[in-house]
Amino acid sequence: MSHRHAPINPMCKNMLHGGDYNPDQWIRTPEIWDEDMRLMKLAGCNAASTGIFAWAALEPEEGKFTFDWLDTIMDKLAANKGYAVLATPSGSKPAWMSRAYPEVCRVNADGTRQPHERRHNHCRTSPVYREKCQIINAKLAERYKNHPALLLWHISNEYNGGDCHCDLCIEAFQNWLRKRYNNDIDALNHAYWAAFWAHTFPGFDYVRPTDRSIHCLMLDWERFKTYQTIDFYKDEIKPLRQHTPNVPITTNFMNGHDTLDYWAFAREVDFISWDSYPNWHEGNDVDEAVKTALLHDQCRTMKQGKPFLLMESVPSIPTRGRVKKRKEPGMHMLSSMQAVAHGGDGVLYFQWRKSRGCSEKFHGAVVDHEGSEHTREFKEVAEVGTALAKLDDVVGSSAQPEVALLLDWENGWAIREGARVFLGENCKYREECAAHYRPFWQMGVPVDVIDQNCDLSAYKMVVLPMAYMLRPGFADRLKGYVHAGGTAVMTYWSAIVDESDLCFLGGVPGDGLREVFGVWEEETQSYYPHETVPINPVKEIAEGLSGYYQAVDICSVVHAEGKTKILAEYGDHYFEGMPAVTVNNYGDGRAYYIAARTRGSMLSDLYGHLIKDLGLKRAIDTDLPHGVTAQVRGSAHEQHIFLMNFNAHTTDVLVGSGYVDILTGESVSKNVELEKYGVRVLRRTA
Numbered sequence: 001m002s003h004r005h006a007p008i009n010p011m012c013k014n015m016l017h018g019g020d021y022n023p024d025q026w027i028r029t030p031e032i033w034d035e036d037m038r039l040m041k042l043a044g045c046n047a048a049s050t051g052i053f054a055w056a057a058l059e060p061e062e063g064k065f066t067f068d069w070l071d072t073i074m075d076k077l078a079a080n081k082g083y084a085v086l087a088t089p090s091g092s093k094p095a096w097m098s099r100a101y102p103e104v105c106r107v108n109a110d111g112t113r114q115p116h117e118r119r120h121n122h123c124r125t126s127p128v129y130r131e132k133c134q135i136i137n138a139k140l141a142e143r144y145k146n147h148p149a150l151l152l153w154h155i156s157n158e159y160n161g162g163d164c165h166c167d168l169c170i171e172a173f174q175n176w177l178r179k180r181y182n183n184d185i186d187a188l189n190h191a192y193w194a195a196f197w198a199h200t201f202p203g204f205d206y207v208r209p210t211d212r213s214i215h216c217l218m219l220d221w222e223r224f225k226t227y228q229t230i231d232f233y234k235d236e237i238k239p240l241r242q243h244t245p246n247v248p249i250t251t252n253f254m255n256g257h258d259t260l261d262y263w264a265f266a267r268e269v270d271f272i273s274w275d276s277y278p279n280w281h282e283g284n285d286v287d288e289a290v291k292t293a294l295l296h297d298q299c300r301t302m303k304q305g306k307p308f309l310l311m312e313s314v315p316s317i318p319t320r321g322r323v324k325k326r327k328e329p330g331m332h333m334l335s336s337m338q339a340v341a342h343g344g345d346g347v348l349y350f351q352w353r354k355s356r357g358c359s360e361k362f363h364g365a366v367v368d369h370e371g372s373e374h375t376r377e378f379k380e381v382a383e384v385g386t387a388l389a390k391l392d393d394v395v396g397s398s399a400q401p402e403v404a405l406l407l408d409w410e411n412g413w414a415i416r417e418g419a420r421v422f423l424g425e426n427c428k429y430r431e432e433c434a435a436h437y438r439p440f441w442q443m444g445v446p447v448d449v450i451d452q453n454c455d456l457s458a459y460k461m462v463v464l465p466m467a468y469m470l471r472p473g474f475a476d477r478l479k480g481y482v483h484a485g486g487t488a489v490m491t492y493w494s495a496i497v498d499e500s501d502l503c504f505l506g507g508v509p510g511d512g513l514r515e516v517f518g519v520w521e522e523e524t525q526s527y528y529p530h531e532t533v534p535i536n537p538v539k540e541i542a543e544g545l546s547g548y549y550q551a552v553d554i555c556s557v558v559h560a561e562g563k564t565k566i567l568a569e570y571g572d573h574y575f576e577g578m579p580a581v582t583v584n585n586y587g588d589g590r591a592y593y594i595a596a597r598t599r600g601s602m603l604s605d606l607y608g609h610l611i612k613d614l615g616l617k618r619a620i621d622t623d624l625p626h627g628v629t630a631q632v633r634g635s636a637h638e639q640h641i642f643l644m645n646f647n648a649h650t651t652d653v654l655v656g657s658g659y660v661d662i663l664t665g666e667s668v669s670k671n672v673e674l675e676k677y678g679v680r681v682l683r684r685t686a
């Protein structure tokens, strides 16, 4: 992984700033378009994601195209020194199409076809829909291929893994299964353990994705939906590649959700973009910051360190969250800089201007219904614009983490479909990943967020929370990694099933990992929220563990085998005295096993010890106060350090001298005072 990458489109070497721009909603009032240009300039916006839901305005009747309004907008953007992140409109189909070709609408599991309504609900298999998308996309590409405003392609909007049970999709699914199982129905029946409840399928044409009691079937359905969505996307981009081979292509991911396997998708896009909607001020902002940071890191990792684009974020008030709180002053700058700190080369919003009607009319926007630049929201966006303009040197630079954390979509689906039945509401896979990520975030240690196909050899440490389902070959690679000197930390509920969700025989962790970790996990116990189990470090060898810890939600009963050392043990319950944390020397490396989900400081104590012991690089060599993190971009001589305070109070960080604050131009000596939600971007002067 390199520290330096080319800008997303070398045509523009600046940070991007802007957002979803829907001029088609304002065709009746073109003076608003001129006002948009004036305001974009004032807000320091240079990128407008244009035409995302504009199909009805671009093709009001089948085959009748109306590009005049978009011509005007593209010209205005160019004249304003701005760019279009031009969208293909497939996220929302026009009404004439649903009436003329009902097959473009999805079908529910009970066979009813969905009416023409809402959006993001087209059938991904329908040949008609694919053809219509190619026609409109070709028109867009042909028309704007030489336009100076065309910077990037934004394909569709938030492709999702929603179900469509139409005959076309079911047939495509069955064909996909035929390929996956080499046309061998016995192989499918074995993978599905179909003898259970006499579910044996006589042929592929019997398989329908509705039976959640067959875990592997549901897993295959998720895999298929990712495959078919990517296939749809590949059709969408054909005309764009043909007419605009040099314009980079992306589609906005929702990687906080388990809807599609974005690792598979990442291979197909030129750069990653994603939509981030944390619920600030709803609960604990530090928790929210940790979850968001992990997702930003995942976006950077998905393209081997190449910077991503924050395609959507909210300037103030989201439509999500329980009470939908506005960002408090300072949070907009902080959350925008957070994206940049973790590898974002731009900050875009949903939305530029509030719509006057429909479901998002009160959603945060740079421009309010009031219409001027005098709102708090506008001013805070303009401040971000000013800050981004000072960060052009950061464009293309990346972190080079020495730690990797495994967060795997297929594993997430397997836990949702298979493990849910036994762990109930305690599954919380993503929450557990965030809990293991948090100590690194708090100590300013950059982390890559990998999946099971990634190469492990670049890392000094690999963290594997709840790695329940192992794909073929992963256990062997992990084994080789530890044997060659790597450090692995794995938790309870790992290495239990293979990629068909069939349990490994011979004990957990399976697939050869019992030998590596030197433990046998005999039982797993799930607990109610009021129940806890004490964990006591074994003082003489505790590797950073000290004090009193608690297990919550899930405890595993584990036997240490061979020379495995016990670092901590349970202090109560029928498994009192049995291992809770262990370490095994395997080859030249070490394999740690954490048998329970814990609350309190156990993970930060253990990882804090390992960070020191392995000499893992930190963004800045100082202890960071609670809720403050430091992230780094670039290599030693051209490094930018982002110090961010997610606390609602001021706090000091001792950074030492030799830095300049890029945002204020002030040089920094010793202490940096970070106000409530404060952020500093530091660069070494020497």
Ligand code: GAL
Binding pocket: 157, 158, 275, 277, 312, 318, 319, 320, 350, 360, 363
């Ligand atoms: C996103 C979507 C946008 C807008 C936004 C509102 O998921 O892509 O079009 O609906 O949510 O928060």
